[in-house]
Amino acid sequence: MPQAFLVDNSGLMWIGGDAEGIYTIDPKLNFQSFHFEKDFAADLLKNFYGISAYDFFNWKEQYGVLPSSYFLRSVVGKNKNWIALNRIVSYYDTSIGKMFRLPELPKFNNKNFAPIKGISLYDESPVVIDDFNNIYLFRNEKWELVFSSDRFKINIKPTNIYFDHKTKILWVITESHGIVKVNFSTKKIDYIKNNTKDLPVNHLISLVPDPENDDILWIGSNDGLIQYNKNTNKVKIFSGKEGFPDNVIYSILPDQSGNLWMGTNKGLLKFNPKTYKIRIFTRSHGLENVEFNRFHQLMLPNGKLAFGGAKSYVIFNPEDIKKDHFSPPTAITQITLNNEQINLAERNLNPVNQIKELSVDYFENTVSISFAALQYNQPQQIQYRYRLKGYQDEWIFAGNNTEAVFTKLPPGKYVFEVNATNTTGNWSSLIKSLTIKVTPPWWKTWLAIIVYLIILIGGIFWLIRFRINQEIIKNSILLKQKEAQELRRLDKIKTKFFANIAHEFRTPLALIIGPAEQLKSAESEEEKEKLFGMINKNTNSLIQLTDQLIDVAKLEAGVLKPVFVWGDIVPVVLNIIKAFSETALDKGILLNLESPEKAEFLFSINTLDRILYNLISNSIKFCENGDTITVKVNKEINGLSIQVIWLSLLPKI
Structure with a gap:
């Protein structure tokens, strides 16, 4: 005899007998x-x-x-x-x-x-x-x-x-x-x-x-x-x-x-x-x-x-044979971590189907979840699908399988969702979800990552400083090497310069000694005057060479400054040329001046004297008998040009 009667949400009738257990009747x-x-x-x-x-x-x-x-x-x-x-x-x-x-x-x-x-x-x-x-x-x-x-x-x-x-x-x-x-x-x-x-x-x-x-x-x-x-x-x-x-x-x-x-x-x-x-x-x-x-x-x-x-x-x-329109809810029946069922009491958790969020350590990241649809008339007809949002966003069709296994989940936050069909294969509108948080190991936490970033930035900064210092040292060594090369070059220039100066000194000295020897045997006053004039002229040349040496010293010390005056430059050039007339005459060299009658400009007499003296002196030094040296003074639009031109009459071999 039936003793109890119940119709559940799916329409299934449950009948409790007196001594024969429970029967179910599906009116569909x-x-x-x-x-x-x-x-x-x-x-x-x-x-x-x-x-x-x-x-x-x-x-x-x-x-x-x-x-x-x-x-x-x-x-x-x-x-x-x-x-x-x-x-x-x-x-x-x-x-x-x-x-x-x-x-x-x-x-x-x-x-x-x-x-x-x-x-x-x-x-x-x-x-x-x-x-x-x-x-x-x-x-x-x-x-x-x-x-x-x-x-x-x-x-x-x-x-x-x-x-x-x-x-x-x-x-x-x-x-x-x-x-x-x-x-x-x-x-x-x-x-x-x-x-x-x-x-x-x-x-x-x-x-x-x-x-x-x-x-x-x-x-x-x-x-x-x-x-x-x-x-x-x-x-x-x-x-x-x-x-x-x-x-x-x-x-x-x-x-x-x-x-x-x-x-x-x-x-x-x-x-x-x-x-x-x-x-x-x-x-x-x-x-x-x-x-x-x-x-x-x-x-x-x-x-x-x-x-x-x-x-x-x-x-x-x-x-x-009516179609089943019931949407069965799905319940989570069991959760295992690394093949061991979780202890709800140790974790202070609610019953497994009432858990909303589950936090697991990084070494417990193999998660197995069992589930079942709450429809009892034809459970073998029910099929399932699930997904783990954040890891596998697409639905995975599981058929009649009631377990989902996720192996070695990386640290992160995921949402497990499971859905079931009813007995006619229609997917239920009720989706069961569970949030799963896999905590990272301490070496993957945000604090550890910040420390890694600080160390990385510090290392990059140290490396940059180190490379900069290396470049500075390298450049310092190169600079010193260049300075040494420059000093050697300057020493060569000075040596050559002093050799040239010595040669320049020797010429006027020789021109002084020669007339002095001739003066011993000179008898007429006119001849003596002439010799005295030559000695005086070459003595002035020697003084000029001495002044040039002094000017070099001033140039190195940075205290040599030209003094500019406004005047006619032609007489100054003519006086410099006359200083070499006797020397040119003795060597058979023709020394000429080509210039306008008057050329007024702002110029430094001492500087002009030194430059022109050196040019004419060097020209005479390398000229042969019969050559011609012409000093040209030309007015230009933006100033004045002075040229010392050496014209050799002998063919070059």
């Missing part, structure tokens, strides 16, 4: 399972159509022949459910609720057993194919043989058919020869087999057209559900890789909403041909049998679908 599922009284076809025809498979369809059990259910074929037309069994076709008129039977197919080769293997509709008239590969069309109240078996190259062993009203092509699926296209207009027959690369498998079991797309056929096989495009011959297979419970598709029936219901080896499958979404129903959904059989499928008069297995069958209304 309404599957009815029945054990066979005879077999699938016989039971359904008797219980829902009110006819006998044996009397109505002349079915007789024969040795070595499978039960009638394996030869049951059906198709739904406008207000009519067509059923074919043995060699008889009948239809149930849903508008009046009555069953009608058509004449039996004609006998062929006097063989008793050649059942119908496929049925379809040609303008609401049935078209069938039998076990001998004969194709019949019911027209004008009788069966017409449209294609006889001899039109086929081989025994194709058909399993079902579909007639395309637009193209007038009959599509035949077979046990071992793939697809056969029979064109009613051109009478042409084409074979589409596995060896043509247009079909992945030749053994085909069930066939239905797409509820909305006329170009698509859905074919059940041992390798999965095949989507076949009639125009392009392209195929797509849906099997275990796409989430199907099994690759074997025994039977297919469409519902009024455009979904395909399929019987497999591991449950009942609901498939949306548009979105490719699937929903799997097993024993946990109320199915007594999950292993279905080929051709055990039938649309019932009340719009319900029936699928049969080895010992039982299930009946349901697809509209009663």
Whole structure:
């Protein structure tokens, strides 16, 4: 006896018994399972159509022949459910609720057993194919043989058919020869087999057209559900890789909403041909049998679908199998760090599902989080996805896995999020989140980083100072080397200078000694005066050389400053030239002056005297007998130019 009753937020009913525990009832599922009284076809025809498979369809059990259910074929037309069994076709008129039977197919080769293997509709008239590969069309109240078996190259062993009203092509699926296209207009027959690369498998079991797309056929096989495009011959297979419970598709029936219901080896499958979404129903959904059989499928008069297995069958209304709209919350059930469950008491934490933020040390950075959706009617149907924002921002699809593992998380702040679907695969709007902070080691803290930066900046500053000091020392050494080179150069210049000065001193001294010796033997006053004049002139030259030495000393000391006067420069130049007239005359050198009559400028007499004296002296020194030295004074726009020109009359060798 029930003692307690509860309906949770997902709509699941919980019933507590007196001594038998707790039961759950899911009102969104309404599957009815029945054990066979005879077999699938016989039971359904008797219980829902009110006819006998044996009397109505002349079915007789024969040795070595499978039960009638394996030869049951059906198709739904406008207000009519067509059923074919043995060699008889009948239809149930849903508008009046009555069953009608058509004449039996004609006998062929006097063989008793050649059942119908496929049925379809040609303008609401049935078209069938039998076990001998004969194709019949019911027209004008009788069966017409449209294609006889001899039109086929081989025994194709058909399993079902579909007639395309637009193209007038009959599509035949077979046990071992793939697809056969029979064109009613051109009478042409084409074979589409596995060896043509247009079909992945030749053994085909069930066939239905797409509820909305006329170009698509859905074919059940041992390798999965095949989507076949009639125009392009392209195929797509849906099997275990796409989430199907099994690759074997025994039977297919469409519902009024455009979904395909399929019987497999591991449950009942609901498939949306548009979105490719699937929903799997097993024993946990109320199915007594999950292993279905080929051709055990039938649309019932009340719009319900029936699928049969080895010992039982299930009946349901697809509209009663309601979609789950519940958004289940997700709870965190366990957290482990480095494969050890966290101790909530030691960390002073709330119960694991109430933790909002978890802080872990850097050496505890392998984190495992277990979770579960709080929906209890079909937990095996729930799928999960998770992500760790800041580490993996994209959702990771986990399927039925309820654990997320993150290995060696680097220090930082992350947000773990987990989301679950409901039993029909819709993602919940409720997302569970947990903030995880992985603290860095002390050598990676901000204080340590600041210290590293200070040390780095100090090191760079020291290196720059060191390089600057190195450059200063290097430049100091180079400067001293240049100074030493300059001193050596100056010493050479001084040596040369003093050698030249000594030579310059020697010339006037020699010019003084010569007349002095001649003065001893001079008798006339005129000759003496002349010699005294020469001695006086060269003595003045010697004094000038001495003044030049003094000027050099003043120049080095930086105290030599010229004294400028305004006057006529021509007489000054003439006096300097006269000082060399005797010397030039003795060497046979012609000394001339070319200048204007008057040239008044601001000039330094001493400086001019020294410069011009040196130029003329050097010219006389290197001149030969007969050479000419000309001193030119020219007025320029911006001043005055004085040139000492040496013209040699002898050819150079």
